[in-house]
Amino acid sequence: MSRIAFDILYVDGLTKAFGGLVALQDVSFNIAAGRIVGIIGPNGAGKTTLFNCISGLEKVTSGTILFKERNITRLLPHEVVKLGMVRTFQTTRLFRHMTALENVMAGTYLTVRSSLFADLLLLPKALRAEQKSREKAMDLLKLVKLDDLADLRAENLTLSQARRMEIARVLATGAEILLLDEPSAGLDDNERMELVALLREINSTGMTVVLIEHDIDLIINLCEEIIVLNYGRLLAKGSPAAIKNNEAVLEAYLGVSDEL
Amino acid sequence: MDKRKNLIWFVLAIVIALFPFLGVNTFTVQLLTLAGIYATVALGLSFVLGNAGQISLGQAAFFGIGAFTTAQLITKFQISFWLALPAGGFLAGLAGAAPGYLALRFQGHYLAMVTLCFGLILQILFLELPSITGGAGGIPDIPSPFILGRAIDNSAGAIIKTFHVAWFLLLATAWLLNNLLSARSGRAFAAIRDDTLAAEATGIPVAGYKVRAFIIAAVLAGLSGGVYCIHTHYIGPEIFGVGSSLEFLIIVVIGGLGSPVGAVVGSLLFAVLPEVMRSYEEYRLLVFGCMLMLIVLIAPGGIWGLVSNRISKVWKNVKNRL
Amino acid sequence: MDLLQFTVSGLTIGSVYAIIGIGYYLIYISTRVINFAQGALVQLGGVVALSFLISWKLPYALVFFITFFVAAILGIVFDKAFVGPAGRHSVLSSILMTVGGFLVFEQAIYVFWTKDELMFPAISGELPINILGVMIIPQALWIIIITAFILSGLWIFFNCTVYGSAIMAAAEKPEAARLVGINVNIMTSSSWALAAGLAGVAGILIAPITFAGGSLSAEVGIKGFVAVILGGITHPLGAVAGGLLLGITESLTTGYVSSAFKDAISFGLLIAVLALRPEGIMGQARREKV
Numbered sequence: 001m002s003r004i005a006f007d008i009l010y011v012d013g014l015t016k017a018f019g020g021l022v023a024l025q026d027v028s029f030n031i032a033a034g035r036i037v038g039i040i041g042p043n044g045a046g047k048t049t050l051f052n053c054i055s056g057l058e059k060v061t062s063g064t065i066l067f068k069e070r071n072i073t074r075l076l077p078h079e080v081v082k083l084g085m086v087r088t089f090q091t092t093r094l095f096r097h098m099t100a101l102e103n104v105m106a107g108t109y110l111t112v113r114s115s116l117f118a119d120l121l122l123l124p125k126a127l128r129a130e131q132k133s134r135e136k137a138m139d140l141l142k143l144v145k146l147d148d149l150a151d152l153r154a155e156n157l158t159l160s161q162a163r164r165m166e167i168a169r170v171l172a173t174g175a176e177i178l179l180l181d182e183p184s185a186g187l188d189d190n191e192r193m194e195l196v197a198l199l200r201e202i203n204s205t206g207m208t209v210v211l212i213e214h215d216i217d218l219i220i221n222l223c224e225e226i227i228v229l230n231y232g233r234l235l236a237k238g239s240p241a242a243i244k245n246n247e248a249v250l251e252a253y254l255g256v257s258d259e260l
Numbered sequence: 261m262d263k264r265k266n267l268i269w270f271v272l273a274i275v276i277a278l279f280p281f282l283g284v285n286t287f288t289v290q291l292l293t294l295a296g297i298y299a300t301v302a303l304g305l306s307f308v309l310g311n312a313g314q315i316s317l318g319q320a321a322f323f324g325i326g327a328f329t330t331a332q333l334i335t336k337f338q339i340s341f342w343l344a345l346p347a348g349g350f351l352a353g354l355a356g357a358a359p360g361y362l363a364l365r366f367q368g369h370y371l372a373m374v375t376l377c378f379g380l381i382l383q384i385l386f387l388e389l390p391s392i393t394g395g396a397g398g399i400p401d402i403p404s405p406f407i408l409g410r411a412i413d414n415s416a417g418a419i420i421k422t423f424h425v426a427w428f429l430l431l432a433t434a435w436l437l438n439n440l441l442s443a444r445s446g447r448a449f450a451a452i453r454d455d456t457l458a459a460e461a462t463g464i465p466v467a468g469y470k471v472r473a474f475i476i477a478a479v480l481a482g483l484s485g486g487v488y489c490i491h492t493h494y495i496g497p498e499i500f501g502v503g504s505s506l507e508f509l510i511i512v513v514i515g516g517l518g519s520p521v522g523a524v525v526g527s528l529l530f531a532v533l534p535e536v537m538r539s540y541e542e543y544r545l546l547v548f549g550c551m552l553m554l555i556v557l558i559a560p561g562g563i564w565g566l567v568s569n570r571i572s573k574v575w576k577n578v579k580n581r582l
Numbered sequence: 583m584d585l586l587q588f589t590v591s592g593l594t595i596g597s598v599y600a601i602i603g604i605g606y607y608l609i610y611i612s613t614r615v616i617n618f619a620q621g622a623l624v625q626l627g628g629v630v631a632l633s634f635l636i637s638w639k640l641p642y643a644l645v646f647f648i649t650f651f652v653a654a655i656l657g658i659v660f661d662k663a664f665v666g667p668a669g670r671h672s673v674l675s676s677i678l679m680t681v682g683g684f685l686v687f688e689q690a691i692y693v694f695w696t697k698d699e700l701m702f703p704a705i706s707g708e709l710p711i712n713i714l715g716v717m718i719i720p721q722a723l724w725i726i727i728i729t730a731f732i733l734s735g736l737w738i739f740f741n742c743t744v745y746g747s748a749i750m751a752a753a754e755k756p757e758a759a760r761l762v763g764i765n766v767n768i769m770t771s772s773s774w775a776l777a778a779g780l781a782g783v784a785g786i787l788i789a790p791i792t793f794a795g796g797s798l799s800a801e802v803g804i805k806g807f808v809a810v811i812l813g814g815i816t817h818p819l820g821a822v823a824g825g826l827l828l829g830i831t832e833s834l835t836t837g838y839v840s841s842a843f844k845d846a847i848s849f850g851l852l853i854a855v856l857a858l859r860p861e862g863i864m865g866q867a868r869r870e871k872v
Contacts, residue, residue, distance in 0.1 A: 055461065057457075057461070076460075076465075076467075077460045077461050078460050078461075078463050078464060078465045078466065081461065081462065081463035082463055086461070086462070086463070087461055088461075089457075089458070089461070093455050093457065093458035093461075094454070094455070094458070095450060095451045095454040095455060095458065095459075096454055096455075097450065097453075097454055098447070098450060098451070098454065102447060102450075105447060106447045106448065106450075106451045106459070106462060106464070107462050107463075109444065109447075109448055109462065109463050109464050110463040112444070114443065114444045114445075116440070116445050116472065118443075119439060119440050119443035119444055119445040119446070120436045120439055120440050121436070121439065122439040122442075122443065126439075126443045126444065129443070129444055130442075130443055130444065133444065169462060170462070173462060173463045309674065313674075315674060315677060317681070362853065362857070365856070365857060365860070366856065366860075367673075368673040368674075368677065369610075369614075369615065369616035369673070369676075369677060370616070370856065370860075372616070372618070372677045372681075373616055373618075373807060373811075373852075374852070374853055374856060376618075376804070377804075377808070377849035377850075377852050377853055378849075378853065380804070380845065380846075380849050381846045381849045381850060384842070384843065384845055384846040385846065387842075388842045388843060388846075506681060506684075506685060509678070509681065510685075513678055542692070542693055543689075543693060545685060545689045546685075546686060546689035546690060546692075546693050548685075549682055549685035549686040549689055550682075550686055552678065552681075552682040552685065553664055553679060553682040553683065553686060556668050556671075556675050556678045556679050556682060557664060557667060557668055557679070560671055560672075560675060
């Protein structure tokens with residue numbers, strides 16, 4: 001696979017084994033900056049494991065992950081976030097005792113700096129950081145249309161609201177690439193449409209978006225490029241049109257060839 | 261809002277300054293001094309348990325490190341109390357990093373057991389390293405810092421000054437912690453407590469914060485230990501064992517986890533209640549043990565949790581009627 | 583010959599650690615709780631047994647059974663009424679509850695029995711017997727024999743009886759156990775009962791050596807935890823391997839290094855093992871699911 005200069009993410013020969021079970025085998029692909037890319041595959045294909053490896057949550061068995069030309073294969077999750085890549089999880093993970101606003105403010109941890117010392121003494125630096133963090137979080141809540149619920153405790157948000165809040169929270173980290181693990185799971189058709197619009201809007205600002213999805217229509221409608229995983233291997237990668245007509249994909253993933 | 265908050269701290273400072281002069285007898289002042297010392301340790305432990313979501317069953321060890329350091333510096337090296345006190349806090353903080361790093365590997369029950377063993381090890385060292393801690397005999401005759409010469413001063417004046425040291429230390433540390441919790445670092449702690457994985461994935465360096473939480477709590481315990489040694493003028497290894505660690509745990513849980521007011525309420529109760537029911541001294545820990553179990557079962561927010569709930573309900577009713 | 587002598591005394595105390603450790607193991611695999619009150623149950627076993635022996639003048643063998651049942655019932659009540667409900671709040675609550683239990687049991691002994699350490703009669707005789715040049719007190723022999731008896735009993739119980747296998751099934755795969763009609767609640771209670779009962783029995787065995795009451799037996803209880811962690815808390819033989827290893831290590835440290843730091847070394851060993859090999863000697867590394 002050739003490497004293009006503006007690839008923001010480059011995965012080469014990624015293998016992950018749990019004991020004898022190989023979850024990912026020799027997976028290689030690249031993602032160009034500014035793209036919106038979907039990852040599909042049947043259950044157990046290794047999609048979430050792929051995210052776990054890229055985001056530093058799981059140690060890879062072998063292979064290399066380059067992010068913005070830097071080798072991030074052995075970094076800790078928070079270090080990966082610091083470099084500009086952030087993820088969400090399949091189930092929503094909220095700081096449930098905090099308000100929606102505070103959740104997003106927690107996301108500004110890396111972008112609005114202060115120090116333990118300044119925080120302890122409530123120095124002007126800490127107060128300024130607090131103010132800035134609040135403004136930034138409020139802007140992001142406006143973007144995901146949750147600004148009127150800013151003071152609601154996170155545990156009281158609906159699923160759709162919680163997912164949007166998570167997106168605001170990951171945006172707050174100042175990331176350049178978002179890895180979203182099934183952001184549409186559990187949403188109804190209306191909420192899915194809203195999500196698609198939101199992701200388009202975010203992508204239009206130059207943000208690279210990678211999402212795992214089960215909803216094929218959503219992926220084909222939204223993504224410029226699709227990566228297909230099957231039994232831990234990369235089955236295909238290409239434009240929605242190409243994937244739609246890829247024999248191997250139709251056979252392995254959809255089983256029935258004439259469903260699309 | 262901020263101004264009103266500052267006013268509360270200011271009023272508290274005045275209350276503490278004036279309290280001993282309101283015609284309270286010296287015995288009560290001494291009792292409250294002890295409560296203030298406990299409360300500072302409890303404040304740190306409550307922070308570890310309630311705010312950072314970790315656990316420590318060996319907190320008395322840091323109390324001991326602070327006390328022995330301060331006492332030795334005063335008695336053996338003739339160093340001023342005011343320099344010895346921060347030195348004790350510093351050493352305790354240094355030692356506090358150890359369970360902090362253990363907390364990176366262990367959670368829940370395992371962390372509890374490991375910190376318990378850490379406390380047991382230090383308990384043994386306090387007893388078996390007589391050159392540093394005075395061994396079984398401890399360190400007697402720790403002089404008061406408030407008079408010229410090096411003697412124990414049990415005058416009312418000295419007792420009041422010790423009271424002020426203990427309670428102003430408590431007030432200052434509570435203020436600092438409160439600041440911390442209301443700022444960026446505080447949110448990081450809260451995020452880690454609610455969902456460690458999500459906090460890490462949001463870019464918060466979880467490991468660093470866990471270690472910091474233990475260090476902060478250890479420093480508070482160490483400073484309290486320093487004040488404790490000039491309050492009692494004697495320290496011995498039996499005071500800093502795992503039994504005391506459990507007592508601090510009782511204070512924090514009964515008072516209310518994660519709340520500075522709870523730590524103070526618990527400490528006052530723990531120091532004052534035994535004096536009120538003096539003739540039942542042997543039942544003291546049994547009663548507190550039962551209280552601990554009951555609180556965990558029916559009121560996880562502790563006594564302060566119950567009281568503050570009630571207050572806010574009454575307040576709402578009053579507001580609605582006006 | 584010293585070495586042999588130390589090894590024998592290590593095996594003696596190690597056997598007691600093993601019995602206590604099995605209790606930690608049973609409770610941990612069936613409820614994911616480490617029962618901090620286990621040490622107080624050891625202490626309680628000694629004191630209760632002493633009352634039966636001295637005040638009620640019951641025969642020694644009977645006292646073993648009665649103490650076992652008293653401790654077992656206490657264990658069931660403690661789990662059902664306190665630890666279980668607290669665990670539904672949070673892990674921290676269940677930790678605090680077992681710590682509270684430790685305190686209450688221990689203080690109850692101090693208040694209602696005695697704060698002193700009491701002489702406890704040995705099963706038979708005090709005079710050491712010379713076996714191949716090693717001086718062994720009869721109680722040590724009894725401890726090793728009874729432990730071997732209990733361990734083989736447990737092995738038969740868990741491997742050859744329906745009830746025993748049901749307890750294991752309920753602990754390891756509660757959902758599957760429920761599906762085949764096992765009452766998981768009763769099995770969990772059985773684990774607690776067995777664990778508490780064994781702690782009580784351990785209390786009787788150790789009492790003639792450490793005295794009944796006092797804080798010594800509580801410390802033995804914590805050592806039982808060190809033992810099970812050393813051996814591996816997920817492996818059925820972990821407590822036995824860890825207990826014997828810990829007992830021998832301690833006895834050799836006492837003999838060759840220093841008796842003052844014996845306990846500090848055990849506790850340090852625990853922290854080191856946990857840090858380097860969290861699954862213990864016998865345990866297998868398991869994958870945590872994110």
